[in-house]
Amino acid sequence: MRLTDAMRAVFVELLVHGPLSRAEAARRLALSPSALTKVTKPFIEAGYLREQATGEGTATVGRPSQPLEVEVSRMSFVGIKLTADELFAVRTDLAATIQAETSRPLIDHDIDNVLGQITQAITDLTGEGRPPLSAVGISLAGTATPSDPVVHTSPFLGWSQLPLARLVEEAVGVPTVLDNDVRALTAVQQWFGEGVGHSSFALITVGAGIGCGLVIGDRLVTGQSGAAGLVGHLSIDDRGPMCELGHRGCARAYASLPAIRRSVAGTLDRPELTFDDCLALARDGHPVARRVFDEAGSALGQLVATVANITGPELVILSGEAVHMQEVCADAFQAALARHTHWTSTPVRVVVKPFTFNEWARGAAVTALQHQLLHG
Amino acid sequence: MRLTDAMRAVFVELLVHGPLSRAEAARRLALSPSALTKVTKPFIEAGYLREQATGEGTATVGRPSQPLEVEVSRMSFVGIKLTADELFAVRTDLAATIQAETSRPLIDHDIDNVLGQITQAITDLTGEGRPPLSAVGISLAGTATPSDPVVHTSPFLGWSQLPLARLVEEAVGVPTVLDNDVRALTAVQQWFGEGVGHSSFALITVGAGIGCGLVIGDRLVTGQSGAAGLVGHLSIDDRGPMCELGHRGCARAYASLPAIRRSVAGTLDRPELTFDDCLALARDGHPVARRVFDEAGSALGQLVATVANITGPELVILSGEAVHMQEVCADAFQAALARHTHWTSTPVRVVVKPFTFNEWARGAAVTALQHQLLHG
DNA sequence: CGTCTTTACTTGACGTGATGCACAAATCTG
DNA sequence: CAGATTTGTGCATCACGTCAAGTAAAGACG
Secondary structure (H helix, E strand, C coil), X not given: CCCCHHHHHHHHXXXXXXXXXXXXXXXXXXXXXXXXXXXXXXXXXXXXXXXXXXXXXXXXXXXXXXXXXXXXXXXXXXXXXXXXXXXXXXXXXXXXXXXXXXXXXXXXXXXXXXXXXXXXXHHHHCCCCCCCEEEEEEEECCCCCCCCCCEEEECCCCEEEECHHHHHHHXXXXXXXXXXXXXXXXXXXHHHCCCCCCCCEEEEEECCCEEEEEEECCEECCCHHHCCCCCCCCECCCXXXXXXXXXXXXXXXXXXXXXXXXXXXXXXXXXXXXXXHHHHHHHXXXXXXXXXXXXXXHHXXXXXXXXXXXXXXXXXEEECCCHHHHHHHXXXXXXXXXXXXXXXXXXXXXXXXXXXXXXXXXXHHHHHHHHXXXXX | CCCCHHHHHHHHHXXXXXXXXXXXXXXXXXXXXXXXXXXXXXXXXXXXXEECCCCCCCCCCCCCCCCEEECHHHCXXXXXXXXXXXXXXXXXXXXXXXXXXXXXXXXXCCHHHHHHHHHHHHHHHCXXXXXXXXXXXXXXXXXXXXXXXCEEEECXXXXXXXXXXXXXXXXXXXXXXXXXXXXXXXXXXXXXXXXCXXXXXXXXXXXXXXXXXXXXXXXXXXXXXXXXXXXXXXXCCCCCCECCCCCECEHHHHHCHHHHXXXXXXXCCCCCCCHHHHHHHHHCCXXXXXXXXXXXXXXXXXXXXXXXXXXCCCEEEEECCCHHHXXXXXXXXXXXXXXXXXXXXXXXXXXXXXXXXXXXXXXXXXXXXXXXXXXC
């Protein structure tokens, strides 16, 4: 089935903005109603769209509308997140709902072994009787972009100039795209999360490091050779704690999960404390933990304000493995956000999104999904 | 003459990327050669395009190409920059070349008086025998955007909710657009300056304040209600000089023109010193001036690195009334840029653009020009 | 209870805007 | 002077979306 621009636009609109009547979709996309009947017919015949059971709910004048819905099970995607020592994979449907997941350790970084693990994970997730796999997405920390199938340099995997997407594509026989991990998470928010309905927003992730993904003018910002959103080492002040690169007072020294844990556990000389232990101490009012989390919140607030001042997003989404620290440092965060927001603006709206680790792999799946629907 | 998307694209391509043969333009825009004959014919007939005199220069096989050139005198624009106490206006042709300029003091901020000054300036610049005025652009500090004809709040002009573009449009009878001053400068660079050929770049201006304009994915970034690029109060450190809002070590306290002058003149207790006097002292190795300019350069380097880390531009353009201080602080600038650039990236390429004050008004003209060609 | 109004959807004729193809034009190459 | 090569043009064609007209399905109303 050859797709026109209008067909793609209609399908994506229905996928992202839920069931819509033809009339409503036509209004939103500035198309004629007749265009919509024409455009949707082949999708319905091929089973990609379906007419919703008439809800008989809203009593309104005129002929009742016939909402169209994407048949989300009609396509299937696998997303894979690579870290230095483990591989996480999920299978999702068209709505990015996770259908199955798996993970496996990476013994070494030899490309043949990793490739084997990847193909194994994919076959595990896509057995018999399931909708055929449409595309695979792979995300990793570093400067990958979907428009380029090769990993140029990956410090922690020790790869350079590795055409990973092409290798996987040849091994599995399915289109494969590569992307930066934070950008992949941003793609999830853009189509299926808090970003829906916003033409510009920023996603800030707090976890092992601090990341930032940007959507501006409805487009995910890539940056030159994939290097945008590098906020981890933003200078907060010049007297604070030190990061592993020797930056005093940089954002990840203040607010990353390992830095916070180290700071509390180190000061108390209790190396066994986990991050959540530290968080519990702060919740109980322990002065050291409180101070560390307050400073982390302040650092994050300043970071969010800086990103917002520069890019002017409608919304900032906070997420990552350590977002739940907001429960103890929200006040410090808001104070710093207000203090560092440019005086002519009001502080940007911030929403906190809870985070589970498989979200990383889901991001990779959404990257594949977007690429397939927009450029497939 | 009704314009199709392709016609607009071809015209803009020829305007921005200089004379091009039909064949070359067709390749760049992914159109068929025959489309180009068809598209360019009405422009040539109406006198907007012209076939260049055959240069007989480049000896190459095949039929020689017939480059097309925009007849830049065919349209005319006026750009106006408003400051608290003066109005600067220029008239330009289609290539944004300044044809005439004028300025006049603003006695007060009463809207009728200002409107009178504006219309007077426009009639001064557009006398008899000149190509008819196509559009007017007005730029001012603050959060204006071309999509909205009203000045919502302008702190230093004391206006709020003033539909300035509509008023000028009614008074002069020509389409009028409003924009932020730094964004207008960025538009000049995008189409007629260093930004040509780059799909993403940042413009940093250093003058009375510090501004930032962004182009990402070939689009000028506006930000929510025009609030992007607010880098002036970026925190550089927390011990440095103080700005007028009481921020310690913020960028404008380190690197804006008045702050530098105040810092040198104040320390030396010589209030008569101008900025250029201070610059001369630094050039001569005066320890106080040297230190102040070095710190300004460092602050700017850190600021540029921060913007580049977040948005990943291909290029950063430095401009503004005080850029020429680079002649004494380039080393400090480069060192700070390298130090604050994210470790996985190489420092962004920076070019310094000399600046004359009428550039502000030229920016407004280019805003009008872009708006006219893209949406007129 | 029938008729009117309102909104949703469908169908086929039509128009617009770009393409493909054939061809002319203008140069260099051997 | 006969290819080779590239540019530019005219015309048939085609693809994609709009327009106009008509059908469908509900509530509103006398």
